[in-house]
Amino acid sequence: MSTTAHARSRLILQESGITRAILIAVVFAFLALFLLVPLGTVFLLAFEKGIGAYLSALSDPGTRSAISLTLLAAGIAVPVNLVFGLLAAWLLAKFNFPGRALLVTLLDVPFSVSPVVAGLSFVLLFGRAGLFGPFLQAHDIAVIFAAPGIVLATIFVTVPFVVREVLPLMQAQGNSEEEAAMTLGASGLRTFFRVTLPKIKWGVLYGVVLANARAMGEFGAVSVVSGHIRGVTTTLPLHAEILYNEYNFVGAFAVASLLSMLSIATLVLKKLIEWRAR
Amino acid sequence: MSVRVERVTKRYSAAGTPAVANVSFEAKAGAITSIIGPSGAGKSTILRLVAGLELPDEGRVFIGEQDTSNVTIQSRGVGLVFQNYALFQNMTVRDNIAFGLTVRKRDKAEIDARVEKLLSLVQLAGKGNRFPRELSGGQRQRVAFARALAIDPKVLLLDEPFGALDARVRIELREWLEGVQKEMGVTTLLVTHDQEEALEISEHVVLMFDGRVAQAGSPGDLYDRPLSPEIAAFLGASVLQGSVKNGQAQAGSFSVSATGTAVEGEKVRAVLRSEDLKLTRSATDGEVRAAFVRRLKVVGGRVKVSLDLPHGESVSVDLPRSEVDALALAEGEQVFVDVSSARIFYGEFDI
Numbered sequence: 064m065s066t067t068a069h070a071r072s073r074l075i076l077q078e079s080g081i082t083r084a085i086l087i088a089v090v091f092a093f094l095a096l097f098l099l100v101p102l103g104t105v106f107l108l109a110f111e112k113g114i115g116a117y118l119s120a121l122s123d124p125g126t127r128s129a130i131s132l133t134l135l136a137a138g139i140a141v142p143v144n145l146v147f148g149l150l151a152a153w154l155l156a157k158f159n160f161p162g163r164a165l166l167v168t169l170l171d172v173p174f175s176v177s178p179v180v181a182g183l184s185f186v187l188l189f190g191r192a193g194l195f196g197p198f199l200q201a202h203d204i205a206v207i208f209a210a211p212g213i214v215l216a217t218i219f220v221t222v223p224f225v226v227r228e229v230l231p232l233m234q235a236q237g238n239s240e241e242e243a244a245m246t247l248g249a250s251g252l253r254t255f256f257r258v259t260l261p262k263i264k265w266g267v268l269y270g271v272v273l274a275n276a277r278a279m280g281e282f283g284a285v286s287v288v289s290g291h292i293r294g295v296t297t298t299l300p301l302h303a304e305i306l307y308n309e310y311n312f313v314g315a316f317a318v319a320s321l322l323s324m325l326s327i328a329t330l331v332l333k334k335l336i337e338w339r340a341r
Numbered sequence: 342m343s344v345r346v347e348r349v350t351k352r353y354s355a356a357g358t359p360a361v362a363n364v365s366f367e368a369k370a371g372a373i374t375s376i377i378g379p380s381g382a383g384k385s386t387i388l389r390l391v392a393g394l395e396l397p398d399e400g401r402v403f404i405g406e407q408d409t410s411n412v413t414i415q416s417r418g419v420g421l422v423f424q425n426y427a428l429f430q431n432m433t434v435r436d437n438i439a440f441g442l443t444v445r446k447r448d449k450a451e452i453d454a455r456v457e458k459l460l461s462l463v464q465l466a467g468k469g470n471r472f473p474r475e476l477s478g479g480q481r482q483r484v485a486f487a488r489a490l491a492i493d494p495k496v497l498l499l500d501e502p503f504g505a506l507d508a509r510v511r512i513e514l515r516e517w518l519e520g521v522q523k524e525m526g527v528t529t530l531l532v533t534h535d536q537e538e539a540l541e542i543s544e545h546v547v548l549m550f551d552g553r554v555a556q557a558g559s560p561g562d563l564y565d566r567p568l569s570p571e572i573a574a575f576l577g578a579s580v581l582q583g584s585v586k587n588g589q590a591q592a593g594s595f596s597v598s599a600t601g602t603a604v605e606g607e608k609v610r611a612v613l614r615s616e617d618l619k620l621t622r623s624a625t626d627g628e629v630r631a632a633f634v635r636r637l638k639v640v641g642g643r644v645k646v647s648l649d650l651p652h653g654e655s656v657s658v659d660l661p662r663s664e665v666d667a668l669a670l671a672e673g674e675q676v677f678v679d680v681s682s683a684r685i686f687y688g689e690f691d692i
Contacts, residue, residue, distance in 0.1 A: 239427035242394055243485075245414045246421045247441035247492055257440075261431035 105323050109316035120317040125294045129302035129318070132210060136285075136298060137278035140217040144274055148225025149267070153259075155226075156233035173222045181219050182287025185212060208290030213298060216284040221277050225270035232266040233259075265340035269333065276329040280322055342405035342495045342528055344368040344391055349400030351386055360386040362552040363400070368496075368545065370405075371526040373519075375539035378549035379575070384532040387549075388498045391530060393417045404495055420489025420527075424501040426481045428473040434460070434484050435469035441492035459487040462521065479510040486518070490525070497522070497529040503538065515542060536576055540564065548572060570610040570686050578614040579656035581683075585609055590685050593652040594630050603687050612684040615659045619679035620646070622668055628681035632656075634674050637665070646670065648678060 110117050120126065155167060173181065187193050189206035199206060206212045240262070244254040260267075282300040289296045297305060299318055307315035344367070351361040361383040368374035376384045389395040391402055393414035402409045409417060429437050436443075438459050442452045460466045463483035465476075473481055482502060489497060502518075503511040519542050522529050533539050539546050540560040547557045556568045567573040570580045583592030585607045590599040592611040599609075624631070635655065636647040644665045646658045656678075670676060 237425075239423045239425060240429060242392070243421055243423065243427045243488070244429070244440065246392055246394075246417070246419050247488070248415045248444040249440070250415065253444065258429055261429075 102323055105316055105319045108312055109320040111316075112313050116313050117317050117320075120311075120314040121321070123314065125297070125305075126302060126314065126318060128294045129297045129299050130321075132213065132296070133279050133298045135210065136214050136217040137275055139214050140221050140278045141271060141275050143218055144221050144225050145267070145271055147222070148229060148270060151226045152229040152233055153255075155230055157238065170223050170226055173220050178216075178220055178281065178283030178285075179287055182216055182284040185215055185219070185284075185288050189215075207288050208292065208296060210296065212288035213285050213296060216288050217278045217281055220281050220284050221274040224274035224277065225267060228266045228270035228273075229263050232263050236262055265336055269336045269340070272329055272332045272336065276326060279325055343370040343403075344374075344496055344528060344530060345403040346387065346391070347401045347403065349387075349390060349397045349402060351383075351390060351395060351397050359398075359552050361390070361397075364549075364552070364554050365400075366547045366554055366557050368528060368530055370528050372544040373522055373529040373531055373542055374545040374547065375531045375533060375543035376547045376549060377533055377536050377539045377575075378555070380534060381551075382549040383552040384534075384549055385500055386552075388421075388500050388530060388532050391417075391496065392419050392421055392498055418492065418495040420492060420494035420497045422482070422485045422489050422497070422499045422502045424504040426473070426478075426485045426505075428481055428484055428488070430473055432472075433469065434465065434471050434473065434476070437473065437484055438469075438487045438491050440488060445492070455491060459491055462490075463487040464517075477510075478506050479514055482506065482514060483517075486521075490521075490527070494527060497527050499529065499531045501533055502531070503533075503535075518542070540576075548575065550575075567612070567684075570612050573612040573614070573684070578612045579654075581611040581613065581650075581654050581656075583609045583611070585687070590687070592685075593654040594650040595628075595680055595683060597628070597685065600685075600687070607687050608689060610686045611680075612686065613656050613680060615657065617680075617682040618656065618658045620658065620660070620668060620670075621677045621679070624677050625679070627679060628683075629677050629679050632676055632678045634670055634672050634676055637670060637672055648676070650678070 109120075151166075151170065155163060186207055189195050189199060189212060191200065191207075193207075195206075204211075206215065240258050241254050244258045245251070249257065279298075280300060281298075282304075285298055286301055289298070289301055291297060291301060291305060293302075293305060299322055303315050303318040303322070306312075306318060346367070347365050349361060349364045350359050352359045364383070364387065366374075376387055378384055386395065390397055391404070391409075393409065393412065396410075404412075404417060404419075429440065432440070435456055438456045439452050442455060447455075456469065457466070460469055463486055465480060465483060465487070468476070468480070473484065476484065482505075485502075499518075503514055506514060515538060531539070531543060540563075543560060545557070546560050546563050548555045548563060550571065556563055556572050558566075563572065564576055567576065567578075574580045581592040581595050583590070583595070585591070585599045585603050585605055588599055588605075589596050590603065590609045590611075592609050595611045603609075621629070630650055632648040632650050634646060635649050636645075638645040638647070639662065642662055644660050644662050646660055646665065648656050648658065650656060658678075668676070
């Protein structure tokens with residue numbers, strides 16, 4: 064009896080072992096085909112003509128200007144959304160007011176709207192024929208087909224990241240520590256920096272990392288408002304496309320490799336934060 | 342300093358029923374005043390109004406002689422202790438206790454000396470460098486007490502401070518608090534849903550139902566002279582329902598001739614406290630009813646005896662085990678209950 068039971072349990076185990084092996088193989092094959100191979104290809108093609116060609120592709124003036132524009136856009140959009148995200152999360156977590164539910168929904172608009180549509184709406188607002196067009200032209204301010212438009216589009220697509228991470232944290236943690244701090248004499252600002260911020264810092268950092276990745280990698284919305292003026296209004300993703308269309312594969316993939324490294328760094332940071340926040 | 346709440350009303354939403362309606366009471370300086378009542382009675386709202394975390398829609402709150410209407414949370418000088426401790430997780434025990442003093446920009450040496458004194462007061466000397474997560478529940482709550490006491494509060498506000506602790510720690514901490522409170526003489530407002538706790542440690546009790554004060558007075562007052570059957574029931578008595586019939590106040594198995602002012606058909610309720618019910622094995626003179634022992638529940642040295650009266654009402658009596666043994670009670674047996682000391686209430690009560 065016991066031997067048959069033993070044999071049966073072995074059989075079950077073996078079956079599950081085979082199933083497991085198949086599942087693992089399928090998942091890995093899929094990931095390899097769709098993630099690892101393309102990622103490898105990026106680096107392979109970037110270094111196809113040697114490290115010298117790779118470096119000279121990156122030091123091309125157009126590429127350099129794309130790097131600085133990308134850094135500028137992210138450098139403005141991320142801090143703006145950090146501040147806005149914290150304010151919005153604070154407002155939504157601590158207060159109940161008419162229109163609160165609507166505001167929560169609106170915060171997700173940048174996730175649900177196609178980036179191209181977002182870009183087009185900025186063109187309709189700030190473009191030559193747009194709502195603010197005459198005013199902007201009269202004052203000689205260029206938004207569309209210029210850096211301000213790119214920054215605006217980048218801010219738009221990164222709005223939800225910080226608030227989405229911080230709001231649930233604030234809601235779960237409640238208010239009593241803040242209330243205790245205030246009865247002990249701490250001002251609102253001091254309470255925020257000494258009590259609230261330490262409680263949510265990992266969530267904030269997580270949101271910032273994700274927002275930064277999106278800010279630097281955004282293509283659609285930025286593409287519409289950019290006008291693709293080489294060396295002036297191209298961010299890294301746009302520049303990669305331009306180079307690719309010119310059959311400059313080493314250049315295109317060198318730029319792509321920068322973006323890939325950004326995503327790898329983001330993943331590593333994301334993991335680190337998740338690990339520290341536990 | 343005393344705390345005086347004067348005709349205070351608070352609504353959390355404009356249309357909703359008020360959380361607190363026209364509440365007035367005074368908490369005497371240097372004493373523990375308990376606010377008791379079922380969940381949702383508005384107890385915590387009172388504390389939040391005194392702390393300044395909420396502002397009253399109507400009425401005023403005085404701390405000492407000062408009207409607090411225009412006094413900010415920060416300058417009210419109240420120490421708040423929550424059920425969930427609400428310690429600053431990112432700070433050590435020492436920094437938690439020092440927080441209120443640091444905010445007040447006191448001298449560093451003075452702060453250190455004060456924190457050391459408080460650490461030993463809350464029996465945590467030598468644990469100043471620990472973080473809250475490294476402490477037990479009872480220890481965390483003692484840190485919260487020390488943090489609140491550090492600023493020499495005019496009033497100590499305690500919101501179910503023992504609610505999250507297990508029974509043994511709760512009693513230990515309650516006794517500790519009583520001692521510290523007496524020693525420091527700080528006016529204390531304690532919110533609790535545990536009536537026993539309130540009756541035990543407070544000088545004054547405010548009982549709230551549905552946002553209103555149902556009765557306020559000494560623990561003895563409330564227990565011996567409840568203003569309504571609901572209050573008696575909240576404090577642990579059994580209540581029998583009935584009405585006035587043929588000049589007799591009848592509530593189930595219970596019946597006495599009605600008082601002069603009672604009207605025919607008026608509602609009658611008989612309140613029976615456990616200690617008023619005398620059990621005997623044989624019928625004696627007076628208001629004695631036969632009853633059946635439905636259940637005997639031994640709780641340590643005492644026994645909770647559940648009885649079914651002739652009309653099916655159930656009452657419970659709490660007796661020492663020795664007495665139950667002397668009566669030789671057993672489940673399913675008949676016993677006689679003397680109900681002559683029942684308290685009769687006529688008519689409806691708003692509260």
